[in-house]
Amino acid sequence: MGIEFDNSFAKLPPRMFARLAPVPVSAPSKIVVNTALAAVLGIDLDWVESEGATEVFAGNTVPDGADPLAQLYAGHQFGQWNPQLGDGRAILLGEVVGTDGIRRDIQLKGSGQTPFSRSGDGRSALGPVLREYIVSEAMQALGVPTTRSLAAVMTGDLVYRETPQPGAILTRIAQSHIRVGTFQIHAARGDRDALNALQTLTIDRHFPEAKDPTDLLDGVVIRQASLVAQWMGLGFIHGVMNTDNCSVAGETIDYGPCAFMDTYVPGKVFSSIDQMGRYAYANQPAIAAWNCAQFATSLIPLMPDQEAAIEIFTESVNRFSDAYKTAWRKVFAAKLGLTDPREDDDALIEDLLVQMAQGGSDFTNTFASLSTTDAPDQFADRDAFSRWEKRWIARRDNGFAAIMSQANPQVIPRNHQIEAVIVAALAGDFSKFHEMLAVVTAPFDPLNDTGAAYARSPTQAEAVTRTFCGT
Numbered sequence: 001m002g003i004e005f006d007n008s009f010a011k012l013p014p015r016m017f018a019r020l021a022p023v024p025v026s027a028p029s030k031i032v033v034n035t036a037l038a039a040v041l042g043i044d045l046d047w048v049e050s051e052g053a054t055e056v057f058a059g060n061t062v063p064d065g066a067d068p069l070a071q072l073y074a075g076h077q078f079g080q081w082n083p084q085l086g087d088g089r090a091i092l093l094g095e096v097v098g099t100d101g102i103r104r105d106i107q108l109k110g111s112g113q114t115p116f117s118r119s120g121d122g123r124s125a126l127g128p129v130l131r132e133y134i135v136s137e138a139m140q141a142l143g144v145p146t147t148r149s150l151a152a153v154m155t156g157d158l159v160y161r162e163t164p165q166p167g168a169i170l171t172r173i174a175q176s177h178i179r180v181g182t183f184q185i186h187a188a189r190g191d192r193d194a195l196n197a198l199q200t201l202t203i204d205r206h207f208p209e210a211k212d213p214t215d216l217l218d219g220v221v222i223r224q225a226s227l228v229a230q231w232m233g234l235g236f237i238h239g240v241m242n243t244d245n246c247s248v249a250g251e252t253i254d255y256g257p258c259a260f261m262d263t264y265v266p267g268k269v270f271s272s273i274d275q276m277g278r279y280a281y282a283n284q285p286a287i288a289a290w291n292c293a294q295f296a297t298s299l300i301p302l303m304p305d306q307e308a309a310i311e312i313f314t315e316s317v318n319r320f321s322d323a324y325k326t327a328w329r330k331v332f333a334a335k336l337g338l339t340d341p342r343e344d345d346d347a348l349i350e351d352l353l354v355q356m357a358q359g360g361s362d363f364t365n366t367f368a369s370l371s372t373t374d375a376p377d378q379f380a381d382r383d384a385f386s387r388w389e390k391r392w393i394a395r396r397d398n399g400f401a402a403i404m405s406q407a408n409p410q411v412i413p414r415n416h417q418i419e420a421v422i423v424a425a426l427a428g429d430f431s432k433f434h435e436m437l438a439v440v441t442a443p444f445d446p447l448n449d450t451g452a453a454y455a456r457s458p459t460q461a462e463a464v465t466r467t468f469c470g471t
């Protein structure tokens with residue numbers, strides 16, 4: 001057998017989930033398996049590439065030791081409270097403790113209906129599965145906490161969206177799938193016992209030093225602040241920062257309508273369903289803080305004195321702002337090659353970003369070329385850039401180039417390239433998928449010819465400006 005399960009969520013009170021197996025599919029076929037990740041998880045490498053593994057990743061076989069279940073959660077979606085969501089198209093097979101000692105969930109996404117499917121079919125289309133696989137593995141390579149992708153398979157069944165699409169299933173790996181919304185539902189239902197059990201499990205898995213709800217909240221605030229600062233440093237827009245898509249462990253989760261910016265536009269929105277721009281690039285820190293406030297609210301029933309709790313938790317959530325500012329400065333200072341960020345570096349960073357916004361600069365390529373002779377090409381006002389550059393040169397010290405090469409990727413998964421990968425895959429050609437995956441999972445390597453094609457910013461005609469949730 002290939003996977004050594006060791007399950008903890010399944011031991012929680014049964015009302016916190018629904019036990020059920022994935023719904024079998026017609027004709028499973030392998031698209032891709034992540035053997036490097038399988039090795040970290042301690043999964044048998046011969047097995048993971050076998051037909052037996054494809055049957056497991058398709059949900060047709062439930063492996064020994066798995067205890068499949070759909071998790072219950074709620075959430076604020078675009079600021080609106082939704083009292084019950086839950087895994088409507090995902091099944092947690094179980095958990096494994098990796099060779100690195102870290103416990104992780106193995107989840108099938110697109111595995112059929114559950115009691116939480118509402119009107120959905122429980123399935124995923126091929127396009128969104130490929131998008132999540134590529135972007136999550138790129139994020140990992142970029143050094144950002146994220147859920148990961150162990151495998152993708154085709155189901156052999158059609159799913160009906162605007163048009164019929166081939167169905168696919170992603171095997172998603174996460175430090176856990178515990179979301180802010182997982183806490184919210186038990187708080188909203190007044191189920192203190194469930195909330196308490198969830199708290200104990202969360203502290204055990206993610207915050208072993210935490211002694212009480214306040215420590216847990218502090219930990220979540222710090223991780224969210226750091227996570228969003230890293231997104232900002234890459235021009236990443238999550239697109240659906242609902243509280244049910246906010247991992248308490250601080251990983252990026254749910255790559256629906258996400259995208260990396262090409263041209264730097266602070267108010268940029270990609271998601272077709274985000275009509276108010278709630279989850280625009282520049283709003284992400286404020287939204288993460290808002291999500292932390294919702295998390296705090298869900299922890300109040302666990303505190304002995306609820307009046308006092310409100311005061312303590314307010315202070316904790318208010319610390320998001322300073323934590324974010326510090327994390328942001330660290331991220332962007334590294335992008336400029338500065339080792340010891342100081343508060344007055346903020347002006348240097350911000351002045352560059354203003355010039356980038358005014359000049360319609362490509363976010364990734366500007367930073368990647370900043371210390372080269374190509375840099376001025378990214379700016380509309382070259383004189384202004386040259387004045388800024390003098391200030392930068394005066395501030396930086398010798399080791400800057402080495403720091404910058406590890407902070408500024410040469411390539412990110414651009415939206416128009418992801419779309420091209422999906423179009424080719426829908427026509428039965430997965431070679432572009434594999435090519436792009438290889439390029440974006442080595443983002444700090446010098447570019448060869450293939451890499452250079454993926455690094456080029458799109459022309460106006462090529463640019464993809466809208467993303468769809470893929471549900």
Ligand code: AMP
Nearest residue numbers: 085086087088089117120121122123471
């Ligand atoms: P998401 O926007 O992907 O985070 O999903 C929000 C909620 O809708 C979650 O409870 C999902 O499980 C559920 N959901 C999304 N797509 C489907 C689907 N095709 N079938 C059933 N439930 C779905």
Ligand code: MG
Nearest residue numbers: 244245253254
């Ligand atoms: Mg979700």
